[in-house]
Ligand SMILES: Nc1ccn([C@@H]2O[C@H](COP(=O)(O)OP(=O)(O)OP(=O)(O)O)[C@@H](O)[C@H]2O)c(=O)n1
């Protein structure tokens with residue numbers, strides 16, 4: 001079985017509102033991920049804020065809607081309670097521009113290696129900054145920016161989560177949880193259009209990209 005957990009329970013503090021429900025061209029941001037994984041035949045779980053559960057349940061009658069939590073890490077944990085086996089792709093609703101070819105490639109590697117993520121090589125020069133001054137330049141040859149979807153064997157991921165909860169550890173993505181408790185995670189080359197809508201500028205960028213795709 002293949003499941004997509006779409007994380008949409010954030011408060012959008014850097015954006016100024018719950019960006020997952022913001023208008024993006026002719027849809028809301030969350031629609032893009034839900035429709036994408038539905039079209040690919042995934043079992044869908046969406047993590048949402050408690051106050052939005054009814055709205056989201058009505059909008060996506062085919063999906064499983066679960067209440068998120070204070071941290072993305074725990075929102076994903078809540079979603080994982082609905083599944084016990086197979087493969088799960090965990091994807092930020094804030095990343096609305098999904099690419100079929102890349103996701104199929106990611107799935108192949110997850111089936112083969114049990115854990116893989118989309119990531120893109122860093123193309124900027126990286127600086128370590130303290131008190132608004134550069135302390136040193138970070139060697140970027142081996143630096144990648146992790147994206148989502150991130151894919152895993154469900155049974156093994158749930159075991160890692162169990163250990164993290166016991167140790168009271170929280171991770172910013174599931175790959176770092178897997179790295180900590182299980183082993184290294186494979187990288188599948190992502191794509192620069194796979195932006196995470198974090199600020200209002202990103203919403204504008206996503207709209208321009210989608211318009212270009214349409215045209
Ligand atoms: N407790 C949380 C926090 C985030 N997310 C989701 O995880 C994705 C990536 O998180 P982020 O971009 O940080 O979203 P927010 O937490 O809403 O943003 P901010 O940190 O600016 O508040 C988003 O789709 C968000 O809805 C979630 O499901 N549960």
Ligand SMILES: C[C@](O)(CO)[C@H](O)COP(=O)(O)O
Nearest residue numbers: 072092146147148172173196
């Ligand atoms: C999961 C993620 O998108 C990988 O880059 C990122 O860690 C999410 O970070 P956020 O601060 O929760 O947006």
